[in-house]
Amino acid sequence: MSLRLAEHAGFCYGVKRAVELAEQAAASGKKCVMLGHLIHNDSVIARLEAMGISSVERPGDVPEGAAVIIRSHGEPRAVFELLESRGAEILDATCPNVSQIHKIVAEAEQNGRQSVIIGSPEHPEVRAIAGWCRRGVVLADCEALERWLDEEPENRAKPITMVSQTTSTRADWDLCVEKAKKECTNLKVFDTICGATCKRQRAAQALAAESNAMIVIGDRKSANTRHLAELCRALCPMVIWIERGAELEPSNLYGKASIGITAGASTPGWIIKEVYDKMSDEIMEIEESFAELLEKSIKTLNTGEKVTGVVTGITPTEIYVDLGTKHAGYIPVSELTDDPTVKVEDLVKVGEEIETYVMRVNDQEGVVTLSKKRLDTVKSWDDVAQACEDHTTVEGVVTEENKGGVVVSIKGVRVFVPASQTGLPRETPMSELLKHKVRLRITEVNRARRRVVGSIRAVANEERAEKAAAVWEGIEEGKKYDGVVKSLTSYGAFVDIGGVDGMVHISELSWSRIKHPSEVVKTGDAVQVYVISFDKEKKKISLGMKDRGQDPWAVFTDKYGVGDTASVKVVKLMTFGAFAEIVPGVDGLIHISQIADHRIDKPGDALSEGEMVDVKITDIDMDRKKVSLSIRALLEDAQRSDAGEDSGEDTLVATSEGGHTEVAPGFESAPEE
DSSP states (O other): OEEEEOSSOSOOHHHHHHHHHHHHHHHTTOOEEEESOSSSOHHHHHHHHHTTOEEESSGGGSOTTOEEEEOTTOOOHHHHHHHHHTTOOEEEOOOHHHHHHHHHHHHHHHTTOEEEEESOTTSHHHHHHHTTSTTOEEEOSHHHHHHHHHHOGGGGGSEEEEEEOTTOOHHHHHHHHHHHHHHOSEEEEOOOSOHHHHHHHHHHHHHHHHOSEEEEEOOTTOHHHHHHHHHHHTTOSOEEEESSGGGOOGGGGTTOSEEEEEEOTTOOHHHHHHHHHHHHTTOSEESSOHHHHHHTTOOOOOTTOEEEEEEEEEOSSEEEEEOSSSSEEEEEGGGTOSOTTOOHHHHOOTTOEEEEEEEEEETTTTEEEEEHHHHHHHHHHHHHHHHHHHTOEEEEEEEEEETTEEEEEETTEEEEEEGGGSOOOTTSOGGGGTTOEEEEEEEEEETTTTEEEEEHHHHHHHHHHHHHHHHHHHOOTTOEEEEEEEEEETTEEEEESSSOEEEEEGGGTOSSOOSSGGGTOOTTOEEEEEEEEEETTTTEEEEEOSOTTSOHHHHHHHHOOTTOEEEEEEEEEOSSEEEEEEETTEEEEEEGGGSOSSOOSSGGGTOOTTOEEEEEEEEEETTTTEEEEEHHHHHHHHHHHHHHHHHTOOOOOOEEETTEEEEETTEEEOOOO
């Protein structure tokens, strides 16, 4: 037969603290009473009464001049107010985890929210929690929650803050949370199940699954002991629930190869040892001494220590961490990370291990304040110093702007980047970098002054140089690149094709004639360009943007021929005539003699740049790709047409046939002699 004690069994920190407080009060000789039973264990209460600490049921029964010990389950706010009004000295033994729930529901009420408490309505802990909010709703389980939601449809729309009795089972709580999230539209959930309770239940279940029998030790009135017994019965064929060693009959366990022992949170170590010792006479070997098992949960903590714990709960304001010690640990959300873009749920999850830094230890309240951010900062200083020494690139978030530059947070370390090292153009406000992730090089680390300086520009320049080298290595005429317009001049646009700037001449921006590059592109535009020519020695690249696959001359000749009329745009006036755009990329010349049907001194007398005019195509030089246009020809055509219409005669068509000339149908003229 082998006997094993669950890894987590017996007094939780809150109960242990309450009992120790009462024992210290008794040892001091101070006259004091317990208001209600300090914990759910009659043996412990009897022991305290033997030490001179009596119990009273109501605040009014407290003897005058006596100090009052508030039980670990806590009391309603009204009880504290009544005792204070009577001038009674209060020794508050409320479990720190329970006190935290009091604060949550009190704050919820101040903010106009409805507190919903999941737990046994008759349990003193639940009654105490409800006493810290005037409109609290107590629901035993998920079925009760469903009934409450169905009673009044408006309950679903109420701003609800939901908490749990510290000793509830994880399964019951999870069902309630799942239901509430589906039904309620304005819900805040605070997972207030005690971390020690969860660990005790998990340890009991793990042991029960491996044992032939389980002994559960605890008072019959203890809710968490009842839950332990229920959980064990689901996994082990034989479960015995006892309050003291005297109730145990070892012979009932004969034939069981492996026996496990667990105990509720209100069970003191001396009762567990009593049971353990009684069973040890039947055991050949004990794997681990009882003292060692109990001491595992009584470690002490000091400010500045690095500790590892398990995340047991996450709320909008803090993260609860079980450190495996007598203290209840929590991390304020403000101490989780310096990165404002990160969500809490992306960093931590219930059940995960987390390494933290001890900021403050409150032994009186049994609470330890932890910081993930500060531990990261301590580690980050080493990382930053190493990055400076190795000239490696690091990444951070820009958190603030000042007159001289910006501040970048790198894992909690503030790094100052001077304005000249941000990599931004002078006219660009540095506020554009705020809350953006940047890559930078650490250039100076001064631990004594806690000063770190970095350069974003250095990394950008290096990356640009690497890209430029890659461009020059693979560049060839005709190769296409995706680029960004960096700047404009009167004669063209400079385009960054990945670390290298190339020039797109104004004539290569468009097939159409333009006066300035801004008519086609603007700074910052993403464009596609191709290489016309390049000089690696001089580091110059000539780029084109207009579509080489579309030949403007082919478009023109497909659409027009000699004698056709076209609507054209006057693009340039010269002394000898005017150039006009027929289609993008093809211009024709209107000679000065063809601009009007009368003599003009200069083209500007009749035309202006940008004007649209109708012309007649009088000649196309296919070899030289030149086109002659005429406004005068159109005007003369129109005049002849008008003259024919005014006379009412048919148009004269001269044809030679048989020596006679037919001037009009039916009329002939004699041949010339």
